[in-house]
Amino acid sequence: MNHMKRLVVLISGNGSNLQAILDACASGEIPASVAAVISNKPDVYGLVRARQAGVLAVAFSKSDGEPRAAYDARLADYVATFQPDYIVLAGWMRLLTSNFLSRFPGRVINLHPALPGTFPGTHAIERAYASFQRGEIDHTGIMVHLVPDEGVDDGPVLATQVVPFQPSEALAQFEARVHAAEHRLLVETMRALVVGRVSNFQSPNSRSPHA
Ligand code: GAR
Numbered sequence: 001m002n003h004m005k006r007l008v009v010l011i012s013g014n015g016s017n018l019q020a021i022l023d024a025c026a027s028g029e030i031p032a033s034v035a036a037v038i039s040n041k042p043d044v045y046g047l048v049r050a051r052q053a054g055v056l057a058v059a060f061s062k063s064d065g066e067p068r069a070a071y072d073a074r075l076a077d078y079v080a081t082f083q084p085d086y087i088v089l090a091g092w093m094r095l096l097t098s099n100f101l102s103r104f105p106g107r108v109i110n111l112h113p114a115l116p117g118t119f120p121g122t123h124a125i126e127r128a129y130a131s132f133q134r135g136e137i138d139h140t141g142i143m144v145h146l147v148p149d150e151g152v153d154d155g156p157v158l159a160t161q162v163v164p165f166q167p168s169e170a171l172a173q174f175e176a177r178v179h180a181a182e183h184r185l186l187v188e189t190m191r192a193l194v195v196g197r198v199s200n201f202q203s204p205n206s207r208s209p210h211a
Contacts, residue, residue, distance in 0.1 A: 005033075006032065007030075007032050007085065008038065008082050009090050010087060011090055011091050011092055012094065013044050014091065015037075017048050018091070021186065024190070029191055031087075034050070035056070035084060036058060036079075036082050038075070040060060043076065047059060060075060072096060075100055076104070087104055088190065093122060098149065101149060101150070110145055110146075113144075114153070116145070121152055124140075129165075136163065138152055139164040142178060142182050144158045144186055144189040
């Protein structure tokens, strides 16, 4: 029998992408439920968003001196208790080692505000904007991808969308456009995964940088 798919969302901050997922699950656009929202940092706004949506919100911090591998194994044990179909990294700003990833093969999904192979790591939007200011690029983008291993913001791509720069646009405005695009692309991709329509998934609004 088909069960309602379960998501666990990992966050580290504001949680605007988490909010998009919560809203899409509530409306049925993503036919799944969010079983838990876990943050590696306490007191982040994303945990408030989860509680407001009636979803279990948990701060799960690394203890002082705890080795990364031990934290990841402990996190994996905890996440596994929710029996998630997918684990969504929505602004999760910690590298996950194989101690975590090997427990959930093909089930960990990351969102990153850049195109494949560009601007991995933190502050991708700011770095792309600075590169545009220097006249090096005329667009950046966003992607959703599987996380098979410890590569940073790297892995089999599920969806991409180009975000062109606009002349004289301030960083704040540009950032808002990137986030709005992320909210749509993440929801569309999670919907496609949950309903089992994944192969070569591309948003109707997105185009591949290679197309
Ligand atoms: C998003 O832009 C997401 O793509 C990025 O963090 C932001 C979280 O925003 N993730 C990464 O940079 C991963 N390397 P949010 O907390 O408002 O969803």
